[in-house]
Amino acid sequence: MKLVLIATTLGLLWGCQSTLKHQPALLAESSRDSSAQIKTIIEQALNADNVLISQSVFSESSLLIIQRQPAGSFDSPQLFSETELPNHFMLLKNTNGCLIRHKQSQTEWYLKNIDCINAEKW
Numbered sequence: 001m002k003l004v005l006i007a008t009t010l011g012l013l014w015g016c017q018s019t020l021k022h023q024p025a026l027l028a029e030s031s032r033d034s035s036a037q038i039k040t041i042i043e044q045a046l047n048a049d050n051v052l053i054s055q056s057v058f059s060e061s062s063l064l065i066i067q068r069q070p071a072g073s074f075d076s077p078q079l080f081s082e083t084e085l086p087n088h089f090m091l092l093k094n095t096n097g098c099l100i101r102h103k104q105s106q107t108e109w110y111l112k113n114i115d116c117i118n119a120e121k122w
Contacts, residue, residue, distance in 0.1 A: 024062035025093035028115035058091040
C-alpha cells in the first residue's frame with residue numbers, strides 16, 4: 001500500500017514538473033506588439049535605451065544574441081579582451097505561455113497576449 005502511495009505521489013510531482021518545462025519556441029506571428037514587448041524586455045535586461053530589434057525577431061530562431069558596441073569610436077578599435085561578452089536571450093514556451101529568458105541572469109519575462117509555437121529541435 002505504501003509503495004502505491006509513493007508511486008502515485010511521485011507521478012503527480014513528475015506530471016506537475018513536466019507541464020512547466022520550458023521548450024524553445026518561435027513566435028507564431030510577428031507583430032508590432034510583439035516587437036514592442038520584446039524591445040522593452042531587452043532594454044530592461046540590458047539597462048539600455050534605443051536597442052534596435054527586428055520585427056522578425058524570434059521568427060526563425062529561438063535565440064537572440066546581442067553584442068554591445070564597445071565604448072570608443074570606429075577610428076580607435078578596442079582590443080577583443082576589452083569588450084564584454086554578448087547577451088543571450090531565448091524565447092521559450094511552457095503551459096503558462098511564452099517567455100523570454102536572459103541566459104546570463106536567468107531572469108524571465110512573460111509576453112502578454114503573444115502566441116508562440118514549439119521550435120523544432122536541431
